Amino acid sequence: MFSVLPGDPAQMMLGQNQSQEQLDKVKQKYGFDQPISVQYIYYLNDLSPLSFHKKDKDHYTSLNSEKYSAIQLFKISSYDVVLKRPYLRESFQQNGRSVSSIIAETLPNTAVLAISAISIALLIGILLGVFSAIFQDTVLDKSIQILSTLGMSLPSFFSAILFAWFFAYVLKDLTGLNMTGNLYELDDFGEQRHLILKNLILPAVVLGIRPLAVVSQLMRNALLEQLQEDYIRTARAKGLSEFKIIYKHALKNALNPVITAISGWFASMLAGAVFVEYIFGWNGLGKEIVNALETLDLPIIMGAVLIIALMFIIINIFVDIIYAWLDPRIRFST
Known part of the structure; x- marks a missing residue:
């Protein structure tokens, strides 16, 4: 599936000074001639934890211990059905390093960056949204709205x-x-990491x-909507302070649209x-993806996209669970 893209994958792996015989061997080994x-x-067979392999033919579907270790489950005709970890191939440019090891090395840094960024967005955005709703139509409210608009447009x-x-310069x-x-x-x-x-x-x-900026806008609108509900009027009639009304009642119900937006933004x-x-x-x-695009390191690009898609699915499942905690009305019936 790499042969329709720019460049010769076998040439990328071997360099420019290799013989045609070596190129043919690499193409045969990795299936580029298919x-x-x-x-x-x-490729799907490599990705699947449950995969099929032939041991009697020397082609890419052969179970190669250098690629991955697997547990043989049973045999169907001439194929062995094995259980293994998903295999994302090897980098074309980084001396045959596995894509899995490259992602495992870089993904934690991206996760730290994304979690830090989303934490900043939640803490400051919710706070600004609450203040904007409390001081609706004041100078503070309008200033926060202007800053939010600028933040979304950049x-x-x-x-x-x-x-x-x-x-970092000026x-x-x-x-x-x-x-x-x-x-x-x-x-x-060059010895110790700090x-x-x-x-x-x-x-x-x-x-x-x-x-x-998005959290701030959503928090403001959702909180203003909640403050108009009947249960808020009842709480005020009971003599509860405005702080308790917002903190214990309105805020939690106003978080649903914020959580929805954050799941997509994350x-x-x-x-x-x-x-x-x-x-x-x-x-x-992210930086690894840019480098891979510059050098046409296709296995890294494909592996990174698959991992990002998997994380998107996991995040959305996690958000559904959070919904049930925030709003008892949408919990699964037992």
């Missing part, structure tokens, strides 16, 4: 360049922040700007992180 439909089936890559220039002496840097960095001798949390500040803030952050990580030099999955 029709597109067959290559697609091979693309991530532009915000990243702007913040890096202003806070105000470098005041902030002490770096324009580029990773969560862990080697010392001057945790550098300040390198997380700018990329997390930049990545959290747009969801923060998955979208993985796409936005591609630009932010590249600009700030953050060694995450």
Whole structure:
């Protein structure tokens, strides 16, 4: 399935100074000489935990211990049915490193960045939305709305360049922040890794700007709607303070649309992180995707897209569970 894309995968793996015989062997080993439909089936077979393999033929479906270890379950005709971990192939450019190991190395950095950004968006966005609803139509409310609109309109890559220039270059002496840097960095001798949390500040803030603006707007509108409900009037008639009414009653019910937006934004952050990580030099999955696109390292691109899609599905399932906790009316009936 790689042969229809620009470049020769076998040539990418071997370099420019290899013989035709070596190229033919690599194509045969990885199935690049097969029709597109067959290559697609091979790829699905590698991805599936339950897969089929032939031991009596020397082609790509052969069970190769160098690729992955597997447990043989049973035999169907000439095929062995085995149980294994999903196999995402090998990088074309990184000396045959497995895509799984590359993703396992970079994904935690992206997860730290995304969780930090979404935490900033939730904490500040909910707070601004509550204040905006309480002080509706005041100068504070209008100022928050203007800032939210600006935040939603700024693309991530532009915000990243702007913040890096202003806070890490113009105000470098005041902030002490770096324009580029990773969560862990080697010392001057290249021996020990040190945790550098300040390198997380700018990329997390930049990545959290747009969801923060969305959360602020949604929180304001949802809270204003809840404050008009009958149960709020009843709470006020009972003499409850405005703080208790908002904190114990209205806020929890107003969080449903916020959680809905955050679930989508958290998955979208993985796409936005591609630009932010590249600009700030953050060694995450996003930066790895950009590097793979530049070098046409197709297995990494495909593996990263599959992992991001899987995370999107898991996040949405998790959000459905949170719904049931926030709103008892939508819990599953027993």
